Amino acid sequence: MTSQVSSAAEQADGAVVGGPRKPAGAKGVRRLDRVIIRFAGDSGDGMQLTGDRFTSETAS
Incomplete structure (x- = not known):
């Protein structure tokens, strides 16, 4: 089984992959x-x- 983390478009605009690296433990907000x-x-x-609870929580 394979999984795809991000689409080519997401990788191209840097939404998921890329950007400057941060030190270990540092978290940024995007x-x-x-x-x-x-x-x-x-x-x-x-x-x-799981889907029902996730939907309910994100809607509120």
């Missing part, structure tokens, strides 16, 4: 217009509940 979060699993693994 505002994004949009993000994609993917959950993977079977409904028997609780994925429907």
Whole structure:
């Protein structure tokens, strides 16, 4: 199974990959217009509940 962390467009504009490196432990804040979060699993693994709770929390 393979996973794709970011699309070519995201890599090209530096939204996910690139930019200046920071020292270990340093965290920066970056505002994004949009993000994609993917959950993977079977409904028997609780994925429907996970998606429902994630949606509820991000909407509030």
